[in-house]
Amino acid sequence: MHPLDLSIVVAYLVTITVVGFRLSKRVHDSRDYFLAGRSLTWWVIGLSIIGTNVSANGYVGAAGGAYKNGIAQANFEWIGAIPAMILASLVFIPLYWRSGVYSIPEYLGLRYNQPVRLISATIASVFAVFAIGVSLWAIALTLQTYMDWPIWVGIVVTGTVVGLYSISGGLAAVAFTDAFQVVIMFLGGIVIVAIGISNAGGADDFARTLMGENPTHLQAYLPADHPEFPWPGVLLGLAVVLSPAYWVGSQAILQRTLGARTQWDASASMMFAAFAKTLVPLLIVFPGLLALVLHADIEYPDMALPWVVKNVLPPGLSGLMFIAIIAALQSSIDSGINSTALMVTRDIRGVLVKNTDPESELRIGRWMTLVILLGGMAFAPYIGDLGGIYFLIQTLLSLFQGPMLALLLLGAFSSRATPVGGLITLVTGVAFAAILMAMDLNMLYVAFITFCYSLVVLYGSGFFTQPLDSEALKKLVYRHV
């Protein structure tokens, strides 16, 4: 690595640690730790949301996907995000805010019952630990590629840096460092776009070369019989089910909005994040197209981004881009450990262990953050060997999305959804999704069918089971009167 690149990397690591550590002085109780004392402003939260959202798969995988499928890959950032983010901003965030909860499982516990809270928190937590391990592994691989560090050194150094500011500073440290990391990510992305288009001979030549050799690479949608992204599947599965389930139900994403200083800041943060999200394809999709236009000599699509960083950017700027990738991964890890610690402390331990002492929540939360980080670090070195198993875990999680979205949507919009109906829907909906998956149906269609099934069961069960009383429903069902 060039000395200039190395000095940029060291300066970044020192800055991120010092900033995060200084914020630890603000933490006095669990509300400060998990919700930043409800002090965050909209633009900090908005940037933090994007930092959490752009993960290892997002950065490297999306560039590879764009190399292979073209700009249709960006649907994950546009139709597969923006409608759901508007829904989250204007409906769900005000609802969560008014109900005074710390987490999405806690809202489900109030709206339905404690078993629903426990099941949803457990599934989300187990997946999060695996996701943290994958991000640590991805950082370690990147450090090995650029700096020749052994995998275990990369995992220990990253875990230590992230752990220092996350464990001590809680959500405030996570949100501010995320915001800093996203600014670096966008700087790196803008530099790649500018230099890349210049190297390709200008925007017109770029588009002409791309379209000449790959006629469908500038089409937002691919044909309905496309094996990976059939457009009906993208609209029905991604836009209608998977995306809303993520944007209105992900604890890692929504926790920082619950740490806003006002309800307006919370809603505005998601809308601001949606504007930034619209530009994210410049960071993660454009490098894949650029590698194609510049006729990159790569063996498989996921090498598109590393090829661009190595061959397009000059010294100093490649260090900046290297940091951008590290920053994207770190911001996913810090958000993951903080939100998982919250769910384990309050939604799992809080339900299973009766009469917990609220005073001890801060201490337990910090220990849980450490345990979850160590769990991810212990798991990380084996990710390469467990690729198939990790894919299976991701698939299993997606079985959960249809029923989960039905619970959130009907729970928020209708007083017909009942506690018993919620539990029945969650359990049978996941089982139904597993059966459909066994029939070898495209995952996007499985998500849509399971969602429809869950809506019918949840609404129908409301005719036979006992609803919550109207007083309890007041803060839990959306009414804009």
Added chain:
Amino acid sequence: MFEWLNELPVAWANNITVVLFVLIAAACFAIPRSSVIADAPTKARWRDLRWWAVALIAVQLGIYVLFR
């Protein structure tokens, strides 16, 4: 089960997306302004998040019309 969908032309996707975004923009205004800026620090017009949504949707419409 979904084989019949394979025959649908890809141009429909962009058209459906445009209609969907227009409907979302209209739905935003079913939410009263008082609810959107409930506890905002000031009641300035720029804090009305429904207009943020409209601006966002306008950008999306441009994208899906351009990349068709």
